[in-house]
Amino acid sequence: MRLNWQLYMLLALPLSFFIIFRYGSMYGVIIAFKEYNIFQGVMKSPWSGLDTFRQIFAMDNFWNSLKNTFLLNFLDLIVSFPAPILLALNLNELRLSLFKRFAQTVLYLPHFISWVIIGGIVYQVFATNNGFLNEMLGALGIGPIPFLTNPGTWLITYLLVGVWQSAGWGTIIYLAAITSINPELYEAAAMDGATRIRRMWNITLPGIAPTIILMLIIKVGDIVQIGFDRPYVLGNASVGDTSRVLSTFVYQLGMTSGQFSMAAAVGLFQSVVGLVFLFGANALARRWTGRGIF
């Protein structure tokens, strides 16, 4: 127990960080129940009970952003979820280790590129006039297709860019799961004359099934959570009713319109619904896989 003061001294700054910044901002949530006024500050602004929530529940844009959050996340789940599994199965079958390493290096790269940069690239590649993709399609006599300005096609662009960004990095967890499959299973299957495809289907896929189920549950638990950067950077005025999600709506309401109380209320709503989904998903995971997410 000697010299424990050194340990507490080390903890002083980190704990202050958590208390000031993490808990301090939780305290600020009370403005969702107040009529926030810049001049009076958080403390002195008058209480307004649940009025703010009544106001946001009466806003069309709130319901629109909630619907879009679910819609984009749900479609993302359908489109983006299988991609890393497919890639991992194929990566695992590559026999040339140099080629495999090169493929992994390249496929992981998009994960490390910021959404602002991806947005910049997307606006060049998918542009209706002069965009790379439309030039290529034009050469085949197709288009031009308004990838970024029509709600339907924008949605497809949004989803495809998501696959591009996340599929490679997503393979890591599945590749790790594959390495834990007993190699004797493959040897036995080879003896029985099973083809590569059959081994993939009958051994590898069932071997990683628990991981797949766990990842799926985690994604479902996160269905109300949506990053800010991707919809904000890829969105634009012509697809506003499709690209508006909770995170961008909070920004617009708070920072552009100055409705701090309402924006904080939307944020709080999202946090609480998010927690419900997270704990629900955790209970599901316990039930189906025998272990929770956390």
Add this chain to the structure above:
Amino acid sequence: MNLNDQSVAAQATIRVFMIIAIFLCLAPFVHIFALSLSSNSAILSGKVSLLPVDFNLSAYKQVLGDASMIRSLLYSIVLTVSYTLFALLMTIAAAFPLSKDKLKGRKQMMVLIIVTMFFSGGPIPEYMLVKELGLTNTMWSLILPILINPFFLMIMITFFRAIPTALLEASEMDGAGHLRSLLQIVLPMSLPVLATIGLFYAVGRWNGFMDSLYYITDPKQFPIQLKLYQIVQNSMTNDTTITEGTQYIKILPESIKSASIMLATAPILLVYPWLQRYFIAGSQVGAVKE
């Protein structure tokens, strides 16, 4: 024999599939790189695909001659280096004591931290806190609110706990304090995990955008992502002029936009191949979030 043929065919199919995947991954970068090195007339006539047409460096000369761009690049470099340093130091300072079972109050402190992994005030209360502390439009607003990532902290605690206590007790027997055993034993043994977490902090800070959009309004303090966002936005407001401060800047040619994108990506592209093993190591240490 038949089986062997099948296997060769399967291997070929898989390779073709992977080559297509690799091409799709890289093509956008190659295209933007080609645009950045081409003349505007070639770009507007749609001649540029994956190779530069009318090769020239004028876009880079113009971008690097733009003081606001250089300022944003430098600002982001200083920000990323300072943030990574502070964040790593603070994460170590928290992880080391919390890795000791005997520490009184350890459990309560862990609960205090874990709660923040599930619930946060949200962006607006965070903005108001940063504003009331007078941090808006300072570099501190992009450092302090995200000083310790609790997920990385948990990874580091797990790593520290795996260090045999016998090693630490031996050094403490010699009369050395906790600080000495941290500096002389724990840290030298933890270099891989420190490198991994440091890299994730650095990449996250370099790529971070949302907090600067909330907290920074002074163009002199724009990190590179915010600056780049402004440039990208420009492509959606064609044929107009945009005011930036007192300066009027004309609509930016595609080659300039592409060169700016390449410059903002360059640090990641340069560092990435060498440090990739740390990235992957990190993702396997635990569930690394973003």
